[in-house]
Amino acid sequence: MFNSKSKSSFDAAPGNASTMIGAGTTITGDMESNGDIRIDGTLKGNLKGKAKIIIGADGVVEGDIEGMQADIMGHVTGTIKVQELLFLHGKTQVNGDIYAGKLQVEPTAVFNGNCHMGANIVELKKEVASAINQ
Numbered sequence: 538m539f540n541s542k543s544k545s546s547f548d549a550a551p552g553n554a555s556t557m558i559g560a561g562t563t564i565t566g567d568m569e570s571n572g573d574i575r576i577d578g579t580l581k582g583n584l585k586g587k588a589k590i591i592i593g594a595d596g597v598v599e600g601d602i603e604g605m606q607a608d609i610m611g612h613v614t615g616t617i618k619v620q621e622l623l624f625l626h627g628k629t630q631v632n633g634d635i636y637a638g639k640l641q642v643e644p645t646a647v648f649n650g651n652c653h654m655g656a657n658i659v660e661l662k663k664e665v666a667s668a669i670n671q
Contacts, residue, residue, distance in 0.1 A: 560595050567600070576611075583615070590619075594627065601633075609646075 554572040558564060562578035570586045577593035584590065586604035596611035603618045610626040615633045617623060623637035625646035634650045642648065 558596075560593075 556570050556572065556574045558574075558576045558578045558580065560577045563581065564578070565581045567582040568574070568580060568584050570584075570590075571588070572586075573589045573591070574584070574586050575591040575593060576584075576596040576598060578595075579597040579599075581599045583600040584598060584602045584604075586602075588605055590602060590604045590607040592598055592602075592607070592609045592611040592613060594610045598611070598613045598615065601615040601618070602613065605619065606621045606623070607617065607619045608624045608626060609617070609629045609631065612630045613633065616636070617631065617633065618636040620638055622639045622641065623635060625631060625640075625642045625648060627643060627645055629643075629646040629648075631646075631648045632650060634653070635648070636653045638654065640652065640654055
């Protein structure tokens, strides 16, 4: 994957590169990604992505998440702002407000906070786009 001369799905297009934060890794500080990002470790800070954000079953985010789409399977403490589909899988635990175009929640997921969908998301799209482009 790293320093490899052969092409993989991770190097298909430079603008669509994927990033993975592995289990056992803790990052303190804000992160931004132009491509897909998956977190199986711990992020203590805010996360902004222009593509899909995945928080794995062992993933922990202590901060706000902003992006186009998100699949959450781990723990999030903070506000989640997703322009398109936010999917809360399995044993997800979210403590914070959600702003999403569409929301899908499995019965075993736990969500504590306020949820804003539909017409309110139009203003969110403008805010997220301007924040990502800065």
